[in-house]
Amino acid sequence: MANLYDIIRKPIITEKSMMAMDQKKYTFEVAPKSSKGLIKQAVEAVFGVKVVSVQTISVKQKAKRVGRYSGFKSGYKKAIVTLSADSKAIDVFGEDAE
Numbered sequence: 001m002a003n004l005y006d007i008i009r010k011p012i013i014t015e016k017s018m019m020a021m022d023q024k025k026y027t028f029e030v031a032p033k034s035s036k037g038l039i040k041q042a043v044e045a046v047f048g049v050k051v052v053s054v055q056t057i058s059v060k061q062k063a064k065r066v067g068r069y070s071g072f073k074s075g076y077k078k079a080i081v082t083l084s085a086d087s088k089a090i091d092v093f094g095e096d097a098e
Contacts, residue, residue: 005046008042
């Protein structure tokens with residue numbers, strides 16, 4: 001990996017991930033070849049928080065079809081990051097705190 005900022009691609013915003021944020025669990029799409037230790041270092045460096053655990057899931061590609069044309073929706077890797085109780089919340093929407 002070239003940079004810690006290349007590991008975390010984007011936050012995953014779903015109803016389930018939004019409910020998990022109450023328990024200080026955040027879901028991110030990450031680089032496919034990144035390890036749990038590297039993901040932990042990247043989240044701690046980028047957001048300035050203390051990470052307790054990292055769980056990773058490889059989402060497989062799905063077959064999609066539009067009319068007579070078929071193809072695949074690309075797969076990706078996601079990580080569920082649990083923060084310590086004394087860490088501040090991560091602002092996944094990029095809003096300025098005023």
